[in-house]
Amino acid sequence: MAIVILSLSLGVLYQAAVGATRNARVAAEYSRAIVIAESVLADSLSPMTNDLSIQGQFEDIRWSASTRELPVEGPSDSDLNSANPLLLLEVRVTWGDEDRPRALALSTVIAGQVDQ
Amino acid sequence: MTLVEVMVASVVFAMVMLATITAMRTFATSYERIVAAGAEANVLREVSHFLRESLRNAVAESSNFRGDKRQLMWLAPLDRAGSAGGLQHMRLRRQGDELILSFAPYDSERPQGEEPPWGDFVADYPLIRDVQRFELAYKMEADSAWVGAAIHTLADGNEADQVPWEIRISIETSSSVWPPILVHPDAVVVER
Numbered sequence: 001m002a003i004v005i006l007s008l009s010l011g012v013l014y015q016a017a018v019g020a021t022r023n024a025r026v027a028a029e030y031s032r033a034i035v036i037a038e039s040v041l042a043d044s045l046s047p048m049t050n051d052l053s054i055q056g057q058f059e060d061i062r063w064s065a066s067t068r069e070l071p072v073e074g075p076s077d078s079d080l081n082s083a084n085p086l087l088l089l090e091v092r093v094t095w096g097d098e099d100r101p102r103a104l105a106l107s108t109v110i111a112g113q114v115d116q
Numbered sequence: 117m118t119l120v121e122v123m124v125a126s127v128v129f130a131m132v133m134l135a136t137i138t139a140m141r142t143f144a145t146s147y148e149r150i151v152a153a154g155a156e157a158n159v160l161r162e163v164s165h166f167l168r169e170s171l172r173n174a175v176a177e178s179s180n181f182r183g184d185k186r187q188l189m190w191l192a193p194l195d196r197a198g199s200a201g202g203l204q205h206m207r208l209r210r211q212g213d214e215l216i217l218s219f220a221p222y223d224s225e226r227p228q229g230e231e232p233p234w235g236d237f238v239a240d241y242p243l244i245r246d247v248q249r250f251e252l253a254y255k256m257e258a259d260s261a262w263v264g265a266a267i268h269t270l271a272d273g274n275e276a277d278q279v280p281w282e283i284r285i286s287i288e289t290s291s292s293v294w295p296p297i298l299v300h301p302d303a304v305v306v307e308r
Contacts, residue, residue, distance in 0.1 A: 002132075003128070003131075003132065006132060006135065006136070007135070010135060010136075010139045013139065013143065014139065014142065017142065017143050017146040017147075018146070020146065020150050021146050021149055021150055021153075024149070024150040024153040024154055024157075025153060027153075027154070027157055028153050028154075028156065028157040028160075031157040031160050031161050032160065032294075032295055034161075035160065035164045035294070035295045035297060036295045038164075038168060038298075039295060039296055039297060039298035040298075042168075042282065042298045042299055042300040043282065043298045043300075045300050046258035046259065058295050058296075059293070061295070
C-alpha cells in the first residue's frame with residue numbers, strides 16, 4: 001500500500017516537473033519569436049513596401065511579413081488615402097511541430113509609397 | 117520476525133529509497149534546467165528590449181554616433197540605469213566574454229571629436245556574460261546593402277559618421293545563437 005502511494009506521489013511530482021520544464025522552454029521560444037517579429041517589423045518599415053510579401057526562417061522559427069492598404073472611410077479621407085496611403089504591416093511568426101504549432105503576430109500602420 | 121521477513125523488508129526499503137533518490141535527482145536536474153532557461157530568456161528579453169528602445173531614440177547627430185563591426189556609440193535619453201540617467205552617451209562593445217555597456221553623461225560644452233568620459237561617473241555594465249560572437253552591421257539607406265561601418269561618403273570624397281537607416285546586432289552566447297536584433301532609429305532631434 002505504501003509503495004502504491006509512493007509511486008502515485010512520485011508520478012504526480014514527475015508530471016509537475018515535466019510540465020514546468022516544458023513551460024520554461026515555451027516561454028524561451030516566445031521570447032525568441034518576439035525578437036524575430038520585432039526585427040522583421042523594423043526591417044519592413046521602409047516606405048517603399050506597398051505590396052510587401054516576404055518570408056524567411058531563423059533556425060526552426062518561420063516568419064512572414066505582408067502589407068495591405070488600410071481602407072479609410074469617407075470621401076475626403078479616401079482622397080487623402082489614395083494620395084498618401086496608409087498600410088497595415090503584419091508580421092507573423094510560427095514555430096513548433098504539427099501536433100502543437102505555435103504562432104504570434106505583430107502589426108503596425110506605416111506610410112505607403114506615394115505614386116508620382 | 118524471521119530472517120526472510122527481514123530480507124523482504126530490506127529489499128522493499130531499498131527499492132523505495134532508490135525510487136525516491138532517483139526522483140529527487142530528476143527534480144533537481146529539472147529545476148536547474150528551468151532556472152537556466154528562464155535566466156537565458158530573461159537576458160534575451162531585457163537586452164533586446166533595452167537596445168531596441170535606446171537605439172530607436174538615438175539622437176540623429178552624426179557627431180554623436182559612431183559604429184563599426186565591433187562597437188557602437190550613440191547618444192540617447194536614458195530613463196535610469198543604476199546611477200545613470202538623462203541624456204547619455206552609450207557605448208556597446210565586447211570585452212572578453214562580456215558584452216559591455218559604457219556610459220558617459222552628455223555635455224553640450226565638450227568639444228566635438230573629443231572622446232566622452234566613459235565610466236567616469238557610472239561604472240561599465242555587463243549586459244551579457246558569456247558572449248562568443250558579437251557583430252554589428254548597418255544599412256545606411258532603406259534600400260542599400262548591409263555594411264560594416266556607419267559612415268557615408270561626402271561630395272568631396274571624405275567619409276563622415278552618419279546615423280544609419282537600420283542597425284543589425286548579431287549575438288551568439290555559449291548556449292545559443294540569438295535572433296538578429298534589427299533596429300530602425302527614429303531620427304530623434306534634440307532642441308538646444
